[in-house]
Amino acid sequence: MSVYVLPDxxxxxxxxxxxxxxxxxxxxxxxxxxxxxxxxxxxxxxxDAYAISPELADEFLGFDYPAAA
Numbered sequence: 684m685s686v687y688v689l690p691d692x693x694x695x696x697x698x699x700x701x702x703x704x705x706x707x708x709x710x711x712x713x714x715x716x717x718x719x720x721x722x723x724x725x726x727x728x729x730x731d732a733y734a735i736s737p738e739l740a741d742e743f744l745g746f747d748y749p750a751a752a
Contacts, residue, residue: 706732706739713743 709732716724733740 700737708737710743
């Protein structure tokens with residue numbers, strides 16, 4: 684993931700928090716789509732995750748969903 688240096692430290696924290704919130708939302712949506720068996724939605728969310736970071740998409744695929752339930 685690219686890191687941007689922002690002139691305002693408070694703004695940098697806000698951007699970081701926003702990205703973290705977005706990733707958390709994507710993960711929750713992916714888990715719900717996986718549980719529902721919605722392969723098309725999973726694929727869309729994996730594309731979104733991959734756009735953020737290929738490693739993030741790998742994490743979505745490698746997470747142990749049954750153990751977390």
